[in-house]
Amino acid sequence: MNMNVIFEKTRELGEAIKASEEYTHMKEIEARALKNEDAALTMGKYLEAKGELEQILQTEHPDAARMAELSNQMEEMQQRLQMIDDINQLNQAREGFTNLINQVNSVLRFIVTGEMD
Numbered sequence: 507m508n509m510n511v512i513f514e515k516t517r518e519l520g521e522a523i524k525a526s527e528e529y530t531h532m533k534e535i536e537a538r539a540l541k542n543e544d545a546a547l548t549m550g551k552y553l554e555a556k557g558e559l560e561q562i563l564q565t566e567h568p569d570a571a572r573m574a575e576l577s578n579q580m581e582e583m584q585q586r587l588q589m590i591d592d593i594n595q596l597n598q599a600r601e602g603f604t605n606l607i608n609q610v611n612s613v614l615r616f617i618v619t620g621e622m623d
Contacts, residue, residue: 519610528606532599539592548590552583 523529539545559576562568587593616622 523606523610526606528599528603532596532603535592535596535599539596542590542592545587545590545593548583548586552580552587555579555583 555576559573559580562573562576612622
């Protein structure tokens with residue numbers, strides 16, 4: 507079997523995954539979460555702190571006090587995000603999609619190697 511056939515079958519699998527209930531549900535929840543101003547603001551603050559922390563870690567003499575402060579800010583933002591219903595639903599939807607992908611990978615592995623996970 508030539509590579510073109512394999513790539514075509516892979517594309518078909520990708521399209522089937524995109525048409526799955528898990529994927530479409532996840533995309534719907536993502537769109538709703540993106541419109542949530544509280545979630546967007548909180549995520550923005552988290553990413554700002556993360557970016558600054560990454561920059562500090564690249565310096566020759568990182569400021570330990572600032573690193574601790576940023577780490578605390580990031581933890582606080584994560585806790586806030588966990589209290590936002592749209593974010594919780596998004597995490598659950600992503601977990602469902604990840605489970606689907608893991609199942610697909612397990613089936614492929616079994617077909618190719620004959621081994622179960």
